[in-house]
Amino acid sequence: MPDIHVWLGDAEPGTVNLILHAGTPPAEPAAESRDAVAAMLRRMESYSRSGRVRPAYAALTARHLYPQPPRLRPGTRGGGNPELRWTLDPEGRQTVCYQHSQAVKFWDSNREKVAGMPGADDRGYAVSFAIGTEAEVKQAMAAVDAVIAALSR
Numbered sequence: 001m002p003d004i005h006v007w008l009g010d011a012e013p014g015t016v017n018l019i020l021h022a023g024t025p026p027a028e029p030a031a032e033s034r035d036a037v038a039a040m041l042r043r044m045e046s047y048s049r050s051g052r053v054r055p056a057y058a059a060l061t062a063r064h065l066y067p068q069p070p071r072l073r074p075g076t077r078g079g080g081n082p083e084l085r086w087t088l089d090p091e092g093r094q095t096v097c098y099q100h101s102q103a104v105k106f107w108d109s110n111r112e113k114v115a116g117m118p119g120a121d122d123r124g125y126a127v128s129f130a131i132g133t134e135a136e137v138k139q140a141m142a143a144v145d146a147v148i149a150a151l152s153r
Contacts, residue, residue: 036069043082047101050132056099059141060086063148067099068092086144088151096147103128104140106147113150114143 045053060067068085082101088094098105103121106114111127114120119139121128129140 033069037067037084040067040069040082040084044084044099044101047082050102052131052133052137053099053101055134056104056131056137056140057084059137060097060099060104060144063141063144065096065144065148066090066092088148094151096151097144099131102132103130104144105129106143110147110151113147117143117146119143 041053041057045051057067065086066089068087070081070083070085084099085092086096086099088096095107095110097110098107106127107125111122111125114129115122115127117139119129119136120143121130127143129143130136131140
């Protein structure tokens, strides 16, 4: 069994997330899925007043999460809710959060994991973190990290 050694130099405690994955990397998403994600990202940006949709998207991608565009039932008109569902796996089985144009939201059991965190807006059915400023994006990503840690146990 190989030993793995990681030195983080002068990194402050609590400022680095190290995620190690065993096994083979997941397959790249199909071009159709990438196109749907890109289209939804553009749509979300058109609704955003803050311009923070792309930085939140980049922060979620940096955490090795997978964006999932809404799935529409046959015959449904329109593009669905302007949101991306972020999952731990490319197949979309384990949801972490939902990214909207103005917020990152947590539902169901993930809601309970982040309800008391700084920046949380608990509406009972969901907990929302605004992404209108850089500081708010950081608060939202702290909540994402908490959910990832809980789901990875």
